[in-house]
Amino acid sequence: MAERRSNHKRNGKAIIGSSSEYENEVELVEFPPMPEDEEAKEEFELPPGAKLLTDCEASDVLLRMKKELDSLEEPNIKIPIAFSSTLEHTTKVVVQYTDVKSIKQALESLKGICTDWEICMIANTCPGTCEEAYALIPSLKKKEEWIEEPLIDVLSTLAKFRVKD
Structure with a gap:
């Protein structure tokens, strides 16, 4: 019988796991509401230290991270599947520029x-x-x-x- 997955909220935490077990708890992050003014919607506040990146900048950052991870000869470091698929997507599908x-x-x-x-x-x-x-x-x-x-x-x-x- 397949285990039913569900998301629950308990004490300000998101509970991700089976309906009977709560093994993965993730802290919820509250985002400010989007402003009603049309121009203000474009300039909503980013978290401190956050910077908007173009697709080509994001791809460049991911490629540099991949090179660094590859240069580490640490067998205990495993690159997550999500990182690899995001890297593939940005380098093959999204990137529009060469430089x-x-x-x-x-x-x-x-x-x-x-x-x-x-x-x-x-x-x-x-x-x-x-x-x-x-x-x-x-x-x-x-x-x-x-x-x-x-x-x-x-x-x-x-x-x-x-x-x-």
Whole structure:
């Protein structure tokens, strides 16, 4: 008979295990409610020390971690399946660019004009034109008057480093 899995809450902890046993307890994390204002939704507070990463930055971090783990000749260290599948996904499916440093440098010119969230979305969605960027990231449309020229420059630079299909 298959064991029924369920999640329960007891004393502020998430209980993950069978319906009759509570062997795995995980501390619940309370996230602040999302603001109602449309612009504020884009800029919700990240935990202290957290940083938004583009897909190519995340892939780069995972690749460096993998190299470090591989260089350790410690037989007791086992790489979790989730890490391996995430690494495979980011390197084969998600990554759109060939040179992370050049992408970061190109996106820097949007600092002060765009929010960090918008900059990440520009990198991750890979729009080909300003109009496409405005459609994918509606908050940019409000900044169209002063963002168009730097956005054109950034998009043309990003296009140079896009992975060819």
